[in-house]
Amino acid sequence: KQEVTQIPAALSVPEGENLVLNCSFTDSAIYNLQWFRQDPGKGLTSLLLIQSSQREQTSGRLNASLDKSSGRSTLYIAASQPGDSATYLCAVSDLQGGSEKLVFGKGTKLTVNP
Amino acid sequence: NAGVTQTPKFRILKIGQSMTLQCTQDMNHNYMYWYRQDPGMGLKLIYYSVGAGITDKGEVPNGYNVSRSTTEDFPLRLELAAPSQTSVYFCASSYGWGTGSAGEQYFGPGTRLTVT
Numbered sequence: 731k732q733e734v735t736q737i738p739a740a741l742s743v744p745e746g747e748n749l750v751l752n753c754s755f756t757d758s759a760i761y762n763l764q765w766f767r768q769d770p771g772k773g774l775t776s777l778l779l780i781q782s783s784q785r786e787q788t789s790g791r792l793n794a795s796l797d798k799s800s801g802r803s804t805l806y807i808a809a810s811q812p813g814d815s816a817t818y819l820c821a822v823s824d825l826q827g828g829s830e831k832l833v834f835g836k837g838t839k840l841t842v843n844p
Numbered sequence: 845n846a847g848v849t850q851t852p853k854f855r856i857l858k859i860g861q862s863m864t865l866q867c868t869q870d871m872n873h874n875y876m877y878w879y880r881q882d883p884g885m886g887l888k889l890i891y892y893s894v895g896a897g898i899t900d901k902g903e904v905p906n907g908y909n910v911s912r913s914t915t916e917d918f919p920l921r922l923e924l925a926a927p928s929q930t931s932v933y934f935c936a937s938s939y940g941w942g943t944g945s946a947g948e949q950y951f952g953p954g955t956r957l958t959v960t
Contacts, residue, residue: 734886762947773934774887774951819886823947830947831902832877834886 732757732824736835743810744843751805751838753820758798761830765794765805766819768837774819778805810842846870848952850935856958857925865920865955867935875938876918877949878902878910880931887934893918925959932956 733756743749753763762781766774778787778794780803786795793806807814817837823830851866869876874895879887889902893912907929909921918937922929935952 773953776948779948831889836886
């Protein structure tokens, strides 16, 4: 059974710092990996999707990497801003019971202090 | 473009009552999903559908039912509500699945349900 772990559970940094969020998964046979952002009381917003054949994806100040063989992904946020404060969720897509499903980690709660 | 919409946003139910959570998407996506999110936990899949008329159970289906009569709508029915069903419910959709970006899931804003 696929399990997704995110470390740390919470992170507090001063504005302007570069930071890395970690995600690990137990079964490397994934179709893709998605990073989501969730603001308090809101739904999930997709940030980046890395296909299984890719090593990384970039969007603005965000860069996500994928190492399938080691079961790891990182989300790098450059020059953090208070507006980046949110919970970041990692999810992997794999085949379960004959259909593709997403398995989520519990998230990393990020606070960027002005 | 509305994307994925959910109603209601909030609801309080008494134990034993029933209700339907509504979900609609306007992206012509084939796949739709229902998740629940408990405090401090990741999302868990309740039910999913790969197209109109086709539904299947996810990880935590007990106490719920779904139907998919159209591509756009995927309602979630709670029968005999219990306190353990207090949670935030998210609906999502995707065009397809597999190694491409077709598997990217888009989420609605959620429904906060309290059962007392």
